[in-house]
Amino acid sequence: MVKLETQSPAETKALGRKIARNLKSGDIIALIGELGAGKTCLAQGLALGLGVSPKDYVASPSFVLVKEYGGRTPLYHIDLFRINSTEELESLGWEEYLYGEGVCIIEWAERAGKLMPSEYLRIELEILGSRRRRIRLKAFGRHYQAVLRKLR
Numbered sequence: 001m002v003k004l005e006t007q008s009p010a011e012t013k014a015l016g017r018k019i020a021r022n023l024k025s026g027d028i029i030a031l032i033g034e035l036g037a038g039k040t041c042l043a044q045g046l047a048l049g050l051g052v053s054p055k056d057y058v059a060s061p062s063f064v065l066v067k068e069y070g071g072r073t074p075l076y077h078i079d080l081f082r083i084n085s086t087e088e089l090e091s092l093g094w095e096e097y098l099y100g101e102g103v104c105i106i107e108w109a110e111r112a113g114k115l116m117p118s119e120y121l122r123i124e125l126e127i128l129g130s131r132r133r134r135i136r137l138k139a140f141g142r143h144y145q146a147v148l149r150k151l152r
């Protein structure tokens with residue numbers, strides 16, 4: 001587990017860019033934390049780090065379930081905030097995204113319950129103050145352990 005703090009949105013985005021350097025096609029990132037914790041902010045940094053052009057990036061995709069981007073690999077930014085059941089996930093093409101070519105970033109990933117794969121990088125964000133966020137990164141699977149080691 002890696003535990004750190006950021007002091008600004010810019011710092012959270014920079015962390016996303018840094019994590020993205022070690023990601024590859026097919027990787028899965030779960031973002032967990034209350035509204036305003038910084039999940040989308042971190043996702044934006046990840047997207048930029050994966051080569052998505054800043055002018056293509058949509059800051060808040062909460063109104064859609066999935067937004068697809070082209071970077072050095074495809075990126076599927078999934079937001080489960082509005083999901084009501086795991087059945088809905090299946091009709092969204094969940095498996096195709098999860099086991100597809102792109103990197104998946106999943107906000108509110110805990111809502112996927114048992115439909116989460118066994119290997120992924122879990123990132124929990126917690127609000128400590130108006131600009132302070134605690135960020136805990138936990139690797140499930142060897143590949144993600146290696147991603148975390150390169151962050152240290």
Ligand SMILES: Nc1ncnc2c1ncn2[C@@H]1O[C@H](COP(=O)(O)OP(=O)(O)O)[C@@H](O)[C@H]1O
Nearest residue numbers: 006007008009012035036037038039040041131
């Ligand atoms: N250290 C920080 N990291 C990320 N966001 C921060 C930070 N400090 C303040 N913020 C603010 O908190 C909000 C986070 O929003 P957002 O990323 O959309 O959260 P979420 O997707 O978790 O609901 C933004 O308004 C952002 O400017």
Ligand SMILES: [Mg+2]
Nearest residue numbers: 039040062107
């Ligand atoms: Mg969000």
